[in-house]
Amino acid sequence: MSPLLVAEKVSKFYGARTGCRDVSFALWPGEVLAIVGESGSGKTTLLRCLSGHVPASSGKVRYATRDGRSVALDEMSEAERRLLMRTDWGFVHQDARDGLRMGVSAGANVGERMMAVGERHYGRIRATATDWLKRVEISENRIDDSPWSYSGGMRQRLQIARNLVTSPRLVFMDEPTGGLDVSVQARLLDLIRGLVKRLDLAAIVVTHDLAVARLLSSRMMVMQQGQVIEQGLTDQILEDPQAPYTQLLVSSVLQV
């Protein structure tokens, strides 16, 4: 089996400023990789390079498509890249408003990707949307409501449903539980964890919260000032950190 996504010395510079530098890793189907770091570590910049939102300054990001080809993001046509971002990939933004169409109903939000790939039967679209809302624990009688009327946690769950409806193989998440109440976070994390397992998704999750990383990911990458300090198994990094910065990070987390 070949890896789903391969990053080869991915770097992003903003003039003299380093966004991220020389990041390399391979991700296989079903793996969840957490990218952790503090503010300014470059983790979000890296995520945006990996997900095709922003072109890398150097290095390559290669993706294995459903028909078995390995394509580099910078060599894809815009049409191909945008199609990939709508079908094979999902992107869960920290602020759900960035990942939803706030002006249309929840049902339309979930159904949009289906319509974008040619689904033309209203009944089927609605039935699939209803099913997905149920899966993310949103009551089906909210299907025609606008996301403006949803709570933060609900919006986040809606965003997840919207992304997963086309059965993507790779989901990028940028601080998916950021800003949510603790109990809401717990529910969302449980949902994500369950969906990732059940759908055999690969995911790259950016977070500053080590507990979230521990819960969701099997592999972890620690970043500081744009560079990868350490990477390996999540429990390995959290329980046997090698680098000084990693040790500092792990020992800084408060115990409840």
Next chain:
Amino acid sequence: MSAVLKIENLSKSFLLHQQAGALISVFDNLNAEVKAGEAVAVTGPSGRGKSSLLKLIYGTYRANSGSIRVQSGVAWTDVVTAAPRDVIDLRRNVIGYVTQFLRVIPRVPAEMVVAEPMMDRGIAPDQALTRARMLLERLNISKRLWHLSPMTFSGGEQQRVNIARGFAAHFPILLLDEPTASLDTENRNRVLELVAEAQGQGSAIVAVFHDEQERLRACSRSIKLG
């Protein structure tokens, strides 16, 4: 029966940058072998050595040097140098680990905690749940607790859920870290029965027992540290 676990010249130390670079050596040049169906105890002075060995075998700790080779199918994999995804694969199919304390996740019901490792291996959910419930029952976890998250369970109850999880699926290598701690006599016996059964099914057991009697009862020999 042949060896399924071979430890050669294993060395482990911790370099604590937070403590001005203090170096703590755990052990040096450790050699050991465990055969299928064998139960071996890890003994030594109190401290991090015994649990550390289990964590090294599981891949949670990084070795400084040496090798830990485990047999998976016909091939041998060295946990020390294996790629992360290969270690994940070993953990799913080859090496089971009953930690000292249950890592509790809110909202996940006890029966799911136990069933998950089986489902990760592809066993059908209803089958996995049936076996999970059977084990919980055997370890005296009342039925009314099965659909609750162990967050609110007592230490002993949590540990029993942890044990059920560890013994639910068959592992060729099973690591046990103080499996009987915080359990009463009856449940301790149940655990030892489970250990014996796993052994009977061919598992190689590497265990840390605090109580000497249990250690002698469960294990045929020991790896001495320190």
Next chain:
Amino acid sequence: MNAPAYNFAYLNEQTKRMIRRAILKAIAVPGYQVPFASREMPMPYGWGTGGVQVTASVLTPEDTLKVIDQGADDTTNAVSIRKFFVKSAGAATTERTEEASVIQTRHRIPETPLTEDQILVFQVPIPEPLRFLEPRETETRTMHALEEYGVMHVKLYEDIAHYGEIATTYAYPATVADRYVFDPSPIPKFDNPKLDDCPALQLFGAGREKRIYAVPPYTKVKSLDFEDHPFAVQSWEQPCALCGSRDSFLDEIVMDDAGTRMYVCSDTDFCSRMRGEK
């Protein structure tokens, strides 16, 4: 004092060339919005400057012009625009659809079927059908280029979810030549079928937005819909109160304070012809 001298149909020849180039591009790529350098016209934006510029560019001294607004030849705007072309081009004008060679219209397509010798010019307020869901011009241009039209069906889905049916009754989006989705201007959806396979050349001009697009003769135009909610036109229970037609688009006219209504053909020329033939 001498009256200022204007070129034929107001615009200078260079401007007409520029607009004709845009029109040719539009015809070459049916449904694609061609940007053009919209001129200052002697009427403000929102009063048909796009349509007027297109008409001015295609008009010849041999043409006969008809101008309608909501189907009627005698409303203020239609009268003003017709007068404009009489004054600036000395154009021959008519109210009879079959006698016109160029027809400028706001918000209706004439009921009388058009022929290959005719040009129909539409006045367009907002040319971009995706604008309501995507405010960024950069993004809508990319969506058209990459044929990303899923969003259009989102709007239709919303209608069905809220109203039980597709609620759009005018400016109903359609696909031209199986490629571009376009806004046919605020004509009632009743008129959409007339766009399809029409023998006449159909040109669309948006003055404020500076876009021209076209549907060449005999081009396929298919209105968007769902498999289980197919496109359907409006219908009325009663016929036209004046001519008895059951096939035309009817305006609803409130007669008195008691709420008495009358339904009358919106196309005045069509209605008077029906009555004349009776």
